[in-house]
Amino acid sequence: MLRPEQMSRVSVTGSKRVIDDVIDAAYDHNSLHVSDYGNEYEGFTPGSSLEGAEEVNEKLVTVRSLESILDVEDADAGPRGVLEDEELEAELEDVRTRVNELDDRRNEIDDEIRELDEEIDRLSPFADLGIDLDLLRDYDTLEVVVGQADPDAVEAQLADAGGIDAFDVFAGDDAVAAFAKPADVADPGVLQDALVGVDITFLSVPEGEGSPESYLAELETEKAKLEEELEAVDQELEAAKTEAAGFLLRAEEQLTIEAQKKEAPLSFATTENAFVAEGWIPTDSYDGFAATVKEAVGDHAEIEEIERAEFTPDGDHHSESVGEAATDGGHEQPTEEPPVVQDNPKIATPFETLVQAVSRPKYTEFDPTLLVFLTFPAMFGFMIGDIGYGVGYLAIGYYFYSKFDTPGLKNVGAIGMWAGAFTVLFGIMFGFDVFGYHSYSLLGFEHWDASKGVSPAETSWAQAWLVITVLFGVLHLNVGYVLSFISNLKHHSFLETMYESGSWLLLINGLWAWVFSAHLYEAKPDLLFEAFNTALGISFTGLPETVGFLGLAAVVAGIVLLAIGEPAELPEVLSPLVNTISYTRITAVLLAKAGMAIAVNLLAFGAYMDHGHFKFIFTAENLAHAQEAGYEVVFAGMTTQGPVGIAAGLVVALIGHIVVLALGITAAGIQGVRLEYVEFFNKFYEGGGRRYVPFGYDRQYTAEE
Structure with a gap:
């Protein structure tokens, strides 16, 4: 539990005639973490992919491209089934042809719509003016400028400008057109020069004649037709997705498996006639692995347990030799840190997520997951200590655990449920606290010590x-x-x-x-x-x-x-003193969260002091009773002020406790994690272990037979 699973380094040596069968057997057993060959052995070179690897990878790229075009997700998968190579080849070509044609047409329509949008945007200001396009250009004695500006500012500027004998300004909601007759001595472009001091964006007049409104209507009609066509193409693509999604997911999985198998020899040591594959396997799985390979190829391959890694610190693992590899004629075997398979009780495995947030434990060090499981939820629960908030955390945790398939989010949900359970437990210990209210009196208890x-x-x-x-x-x-x-x-x-x-x-x-x-x-x-x-x-x-x-x-x-x-x-x-005092932050968060809950209740329901204890008021009748009895009223509360006050008080209580609930996650969660990571882990834990990635695949969409 506090150590990862023990790992053994194994070697599989055989003739190249059986390399395919050995790969299939090792892949099906799904337990060998293959080590890359690094030119350690004389006479051996790294292997090459098996025949057909390039073709498989090309098909895999095609499948993934089609999945991207159709936006295929895991939820679109159909029933599991066997996918024969001939079926895959034929159906993939049909799907590829159909989908690519539709995607090309969709892209063409998108480009056409984009061009129309640009033209519509350019024409809209002119339609707003309501002046025919041919009237805005090609004059011999007049200059015309169209732009987006304040028409009053344009008129004022032209009135003071020199070189202009006469002008007129036409304005719409979004554009201005200025017509001017230059003086005989004026240079060309005098109208535009006169407007330099105005905040104006000049617009070029589109080609065409007649009403811009009519031209704009034609463009809008053309765009609407294209959008209808685009919608039809999208519907065809959606139909193609419905028909092909299950096939594509099965094809991707099958091709991924084939690609991994065909590229496996890249990690092997090979000669012209032989190969050697080495890697790590959980020691308990070695016998089953050896039996599976033997059953597949008989005596044509030799399986050896080269070494059995022991657990030692300081980054070096001491390995107990249990066999002699047949790869190097007695040369010293290369050392390699074993991959890590964390070995924790099922109940504690969600907390591996918290540990791996720092780093995966090294093979040579203790795995703190079980200890985090035993301490983190208890620290969190103690810091909040409230039945109401605890139920909230349980609900949030259950939502994550039940709604998400991602292991990380499911683990977060499980951690949330454990934290919520301990929050409820400590809430009971602190007087059946429910959202800051001691409810033990409602259960028949006259007093509560803790x-x-x-x-x-x-x-x-x-x-x-x-x-x-x-x-x-x-x-x-x-x-x-x-x-x-x-x-x-x-x-x-x-x-x-x-x-x-x-x-x-x-x-x-x-x-x-x-x-x-x-x-x-x-x-x-x-x-x-x-x-x-x-x-x-x-x-x-x-x-x-x-x-x-x-x-x-x-x-x-x-x-x-x-x-x-x-x-x-x-x-x-002095670090033992400082580190230990750091744990008082647990009490600090406890007092802060309790104080926040009381503050929310104080605003909403009011409270008075009874021999140094807060007693919440809730109603106008209780307030009158407290005042008659001579108690010190800390705050009258909103719910004592009639129907409107009751409604406002309940809203304040709801929002306030939601805020406290959320802040509890950040405050108690962060402080608890900090104590684990900074104070505790630093004493014995480094992390940096290698992930165990067995050669194999857990099928989701396909069946082997």
């Missing part, structure tokens, strides 16, 4: 949670340091392990043993000891002074070991 510590009378609980989260941090970090110790001990001597990991264990445990000891009791904050009485009902005055002295001795020993073995890490000597 609380979040937000009310003035409950501050001792807030202090207790600070201490409890510190103790949780000590435990959590100890697990990380212990895992580091175990890993290092397997690779180094005991003394070296004490330098690298034991020093930190001594530092963190010695430090906190002293903190919680009776040594210098008077100088330490009272909350360190009173928290045990508040939360656990235990009268605690500190660990014996002897334990405190031993703790100080352990701290000194840890510093000495660090100075001797890892002097570069001495500046980090």
Whole structure:
């Protein structure tokens, strides 16, 4: 569970006569992670694709292009079935011809419509003017300018312009036409020059004669016909999609499988007559893999387990040799980091997504997935601690889990459901909190001891949670340091392990043993000891002074070991203290979210103080009762102000709690993930493992027989 599956490096050696059969057998078993050949063996060269690979890849490109044109999705798949090569060849050509012709016609119509749109856009301002096109050009004694501008500004500018004997301006909603008779001494273009100071966009007059409105109507009619034709083509393409989608998905899958098989020898070592394929396989799968290949080719291929990788740290795996490869005449085998198959209980596998967000674990290190499963939902639930919000997170998680097929999103949904379940659990512990309201009284309980510590009378609980989260941090970090110790001990001597990991264990445990000891009791904050009485009902005055002295001795020993073995890490000597105190952010989020929920309820429903406790008002009758009893009313609340106030208060409550729900995801989620990644993982985890990609394919659309 804390380690990935054990992997074995295997070698398959055989005659090229049976290479196709070996590839088929290995592919069907779907367990061998093939290693690329890197010219390690004398006399061997990298292999080449099998005959027909280029043709298969061309067909695969065609299929994917047709899927893109038709916008084929997984949901369009029909029933699974066998697809014979002859059927694939014939139907693919028919579909390709039909779809490409329709797609070409669609592109042609799109181009024609685009050109018409440009012409319509260019003609629209002239139709707005309502002046025939031939009247806007080709004058001997007049100059004409058409543009988009403020007509008053144009008139004012022309009135003050020199070189113009007379002018007239015609304006529509979106265009202006100016006609001018230049003076005899004026240069050509005097009208346009006169308008330089005006904010105007000049328009060129289109070719043609007569009414621009009629011309524009013709263009619109032509465009409408093209759009009808385009719609008909789209309908034909949709019909083609309905008929061909299932075939295309089956064809893509079958061709993908064929292409992978035909390109497999590119990773092999080959001679003229023989081949060697090497790769990694889960050790438990080796016997089944060997039996499958033997059944396919008999004695024409030799399968060997070259090495069995053990789990050791520091990036190098120590491999136990279990066989002698027949590839190199005794040459040393190349070393390669095994791929990683995370081996976690099914209940914890969704949390692999959180771990892989940092990086996939190396084969040589502990996989923290199970530990994240045991701690992250609990931290999240504690930080929110509310039945109402917990049900919301459960619902959101279930939506993601049930509605999405993507493994990552399904895992996010499962994580959300676990977080929601723990939120409900802690909501019960905190007095059956439902959206910030203690509902235990509705269940027949007269009082409830545990609380979040937000009310003035409950501050001792807030202090207790600070201490409890510190103790949780000590435990959590100890697990990380212990895992580091175990890993290092397997690779180094005991003394070296004490330098690298034991020093930190001594530092963190010695430090906190002293903190919680009776040594210098008077100088330490009272909350360190009173928290045990508040939360656990235990009268605690500190660990014996002897334990405190031993703790100080352990701290000194840890510093000495660090100075001797890892002097570069001495500046980090206080990190056990800093990292542990960082866990108090759990309590900080708890108090912040509880305070936000109370604030929402306070605005919506009002509250008064009863011996330091918030009691929500809800109704005008309750408000009157509180005032008569002499309670301190903190805020009267919106729902006590008549029907309109009730409606407004319910809206405020709904929106406010939705905001708190959303902020809970970001605050509790981010802080929980931060504690896992930064404080915990850094003690023993590096990541950077290789993904296990077995040679094979999980069929979705086709059947083998």
